[in-house]
Amino acid sequence: MQTAQVTIVNDNGLHTRPGQKFVKACKQFECEITVQKGEKTVSGKSLMKLMGAGICKDDTIQIHANGVDEAEAITYLTRFVAELEG
Amino acid sequence: MTLKDSLIANNSIALQAEASDWQAAVKLGTDLLEKAGVVDSRYYGAILEGTAKFGPYYLLAPGLAMPHGRPEEGVLKNGFALVTLKEPVVFGDEDNDPIDILITLAAVDQESHNVGGITQVVNLFEDEDNFDRLRAATTVDEVIALIDKAEADAQAA
Numbered sequence: 001m002q003t004a005q006v007t008i009v010n011d012n013g014l015h016t017r018p019g020q021k022f023v024k025a026c027k028q029f030e031c032e033i034t035v036q037k038g039e040k041t042v043s044g045k046s047l048m049k050l051m052g053a054g055i056c057k058d059d060t061i062q063i064h065a066n067g068v069d070e071a072e073a074i075t076y077l078t079r080f081v082a083e084l085e086g
Numbered sequence: 087m088t089l090k091d092s093l094i095a096n097n098s099i100a101l102q103a104e105a106s107d108w109q110a111a112v113k114l115g116t117d118l119l120e121k122a123g124v125v126d127s128r129y130y131g132a133i134l135e136g137t138a139k140f141g142p143y144y145l146l147a148p149g150l151a152m153p154h155g156r157p158e159e160g161v162l163k164n165g166f167a168l169v170t171l172k173e174p175v176v177f178g179d180e181d182n183d184p185i186d187i188l189i190t191l192a193a194v195d196q197e198s199h200n201v202g203g204i205t206q207v208v209n210l211f212e213d214e215d216n217f218d219r220l221r222a223a224t225t226v227d228e229v230i231a232l233i234d235k236a237e238a239d240a241q242a243a
Binding site for chain 1: 140143145147152154204208211
């Protein structure tokens with residue numbers, strides 16, 4: 001398993017429009033991807049679960065990836081979140 | 087305002103409704119909200135425009151859509167509508183199509199959108215059997231009982 005810590009920079013956080021982009025990005029990878037905010041950990045591949053975690057601007061989250069392409073997933077998603085707009 | 091209180095106060099539940107396409111399905115929900123004075127007539131058009139621009143960004147899970155626009159696109163107050171369809175419709179998203187449950191959301195600001203509305207919707211579907219229970223529901227009382235139970239479970243967790 002690999003983990004990266006990232007801070008949310010876009011105004012709306014991981015909600016609907018940007019959240020959906022993040023979910024689509026996660027679904028490109030085969031590995032299991034979870035997103036952790038505080039004590040709450042949810043699947044990165046479900047928009048509903050992700051929105052339930054309530055991830056907003058300036059929140060720091062951990063992205064965990066576990067599986068064959070975990071290294072690529074972490075590299076890609078870390079950059080994806082840092083460049084997210086909306 | 088909670089999901090349950092909003093649905094009751096606005097009389098905004100339609101069960102086993104019929105819609106020929108996704109636009110008609112979205113309109114069922116926005117019409118309920120418009121009738122209740124939650125949104126004005128711009129809201130439906132705004133959701134269609136948003137969908138044309140960004141794709142159906144509000145499909146939360148297989149079978150489930152949460153159509154909504156921005157606060158400034160005709161939202162008068164916070165509210166929800168809940169629509170289930172007799173026959174599902176297709177939004178053009180292979181991960182989540184076909185859709186037969188729509189929870190239309192109107193929120194006056196980002197805070198209400200993020201914190202209030204969505205948590206309750208997520209709680210309702212935390213138990214995956216609730217998708218089928220909701221599809222099968224034919225009375226408002228059945229829907230309210232499902233929401234009550236989901237909220238009780240969420241508090242106990």
